Amino acid sequence: MSNTELPRNDGLAFDPAVVEAVRVNTPASQRRAASLPARRSLKKDHQAAWLARAISMIDLTTLSGDDTPGRVKRLCAKALQPVRPDLLEAIGLPDLTTGAICVYHEMVPVAVEAVRGRIPVAAVSTGFPAGLSPFDLRLAEIERSVAEGATEIDIVISRRHVLTGNWAALYDETAQMRAACGPAHMKAILATGELGTLKNVMKASMVTMMAGSDFIKTSTGKEAVNATLPVSLTMMRAIRTYEAMSGFKVGYKPAGGVSKAKDAVTYLALLKEELGDRWLRPDLFRFGASSLLGDIERQLEHHVTGRYSASYRHAVG
Incomplete structure (x- = not known):
């Protein structure tokens, strides 16, 4: 299926001046982020609408060492029917699905068969999560995932290139991974918790784009x-x-740590303020999450019925 109506990001020639020009005011960024949850509150129908939008932008994910075909099939069924049918009918969105399903390479054929083209299948590749396997094997893994039906590839960058300031090496590796993806869309995982500073996060973002x-x-x-x-x-x-530099719109995906419905709304509010309404679609924004869906479903049930149900009634696969 098509991931987007937008033109692909063709990239730009590597320019070290762009990297050196990066400036980040860390205290101001932290103050701005801390102010957001207190300034954004949605109720009733407005809240339900934003939560439904959040569902449509979830990459429903299982990346465990004990994944089995059965677990992946159950997760795919949940992705295609993320909320109980009566609740979706009540909010007027009977055909709502998640944005994609995200699995290890080994489970790509299972997921492709299970979703039947209704939503994209994303594969984590390139030696996930450390990204330290031999580079030729990382490229081969991308190519095999695409050949088996993945239409999105989540690659991991070599963090050492960021930490040592080897921006040309980061650019070259990412560009080769992008070429290996062919028609599949590529999401570059920066592993921001391991990059040390917001300035490094900004520089790595610019280079991978x-x-x-x-x-x-x-x-x-x-x-x-x-x-x-x-x-x-x-x-x-x-x-x-x-x-502003290139004319290309690039998508954004926060992953890990977003597990509550109220947090999802906060992220969407930040997205709307910083990038505008066009990014509030699955082709430009995704949550990398699994437990988030269960909490959103619970909140939607409360919206429709006026009652909260136990969280175990909203299992995710």
Whole structure:
């Protein structure tokens, strides 16, 4: 299926001057991020509408060592029917699905068969989560995932290139991964919790976008610190800067750490303020999450019935 109606990010030639020009006011970014939850409150129908929009932008994910075909099939069924049918009928969205399903390479054929083309299948590749396997094997893994039906590839960057300031190497590796993706859209995972500073996050964002990334993504979900609002603000502003430079719109994906419905609304409010309404669609924004869906479904049930149900009644696969 088509991921987007927008033109792909063709990238730009590597320009070290762009990297050196990066400036981030960390205290101001932290203050801005801290102010957001207190300033944004949605109720009743407005809240339900934003939560439904959040569902449509979830990459429903299972990345566990004990994944089985049965688990992946159950998760795919949940992605295609993310909320109880009676609740979806009540809010007027009977055909709502998640944005995509995200699995390890090994489970791509199972997921492709299960979703039947209704939503994209994303594969995590390139030696996820550390990204330290031999580079030729990382490229081969991308190519095999695409050949088996993945239409989105979540790659992981080599963090050492950021930490040592080897921006040309980061650009070259990312550009080769983008080429290996072929028609599949590429999301570059920065592992922001391991990059040290917001300035490094901004620089890595700019370099991976110049190398052709269609999305930039915070985390693998395996780091000690995953998505945060200051990091998201920084990456969104990098996206805005890159669009002004290149004319290309690049997507954003916070992953790990967004598990509550109220947090999802806060991220969407930040997205709307920083990048505008066009990013409030699945082709330019995704949540990397699994437990988030269960909490949103619980909130929607309360909206429709006036009662909260136990969280175990909203299992995710």
